[in-house]
Amino acid sequence: MQRTIPAMFLAALLAGACDPAQSDEEAAALAADTAAEDAQTIFYAGERFTIDDLGEAPPYLVTLANGEVHGFDEEVEAERFVDLRSGPRDLAAAYGPLAAPSQINFWANTGWAQGNPGIAWPIPGEIEYLGGIYDWNDRISSTYNQSSYWVVLCEHAGFGGNKYWLEPGAIRDDLRKVDWNDRVSSYYTD
Numbered sequence: 090m091q092r093t094i095p096a097m098f099l100a101a102l103l104a105g106a107c108d109p110a111q112s113d114e115e116a117a118a119l120a121a122d123t124a125a126e127d128a129q130t131i132f133y134a135g136e137r138f139t140i141d142d143l144g145e146a147p148p149y150l151v152t153l154a155n156g157e158v159h160g161f162d163e164e165v166e167a168e169r170f171v172d173l174r175s176g177p178r179d180l181a182a183a184y185g186p187l188a189a190p191s192q193i194n195f196w197a198n199t200g201w202a203q204g205n206p207g208i209a210w211p212i213p214g215e216i217e218y219l220g221g222i223y224d225w226n227d228r229i230s231s232t233y234n235q236s237s238y239w240v241v242l243c244e245h246a247g248f249g250g251n252k253y254w255l256e257p258g259a260i261r262d263d264l265r266k267v268d269w270n271d272r273v274s275s276y277y278t279d
C-alpha cells in the first residue's frame with residue numbers, strides 16, 4: 090500500500106493579512122480563528138512549538154496531509170523537506186508517519202528516489218547491531234536525523250570503530266560524500 094503525502098507551501102498563511110471584519114459576529118469569529126491559529130502547533134528545528142512560543146510563524150511553512158505544519162527559515166530547507174517526503178513513501182506506509190517529530194531515518198540508496206527502501210527508529214535510542222533481525226548492517230547510504238538529538242553512527246557493532254556525528258536535523262542524502270556509504274553497523278544518541 091502506498092500513501093500519497095501531498096504537501097503545499099503555505100508561506101505566511103498563518104500570519105497573513107485578513108479582510109476587515111464586517112460585523113461583531115465576524116469580528117468575534119476572526120478573534121476565535123486568530124486564537125486557534127496562535128495555538129497551532131508548528132514543528133520547527135526538530136521541536137514542537139506554537140506560534141505564541143515562536144512570536145511569529147516561520148517564513149516557510151509546509152502542511153502535511155495529516156495536518157502537521159512544519160516551519161523553515163529558508164525556502165531551500167522547505168523544498169528539501171518536501172522532496173524527502175515525496176520520495177520514500179514506502180517508509181511511511183511500512184513504519185508509520187514520517188512526520189513523527191523524533192526519529193532517525195535511514196535509506197539503502199542515496200538520494201530520495203521513490204522506492205528507495207528505508208527504515209526509521211525513535212530517537213533518543215540506540216541499536217547495538219544493525220544486522221541480524223534488522224538486516225541493515227553496512228547498508229545505509231542516506232539518512233535524515235529528524236530529531237533534536239545528536240545521533241552517533243558507528244562503524245562496527247557494539248558502538249565500536251570510527252564514529253560519524255549527525256547533528257540535530259542533519260540530512261545526508263549521499264553518505265559516499267563523507268566516506269560512510271554502506272558502513273554503519275550501530276548507532277546511539279549522544
Ligand SMILES: [Ca+2]
Nearest residue numbers: 244272273274
Ligand atoms: Ca560496518
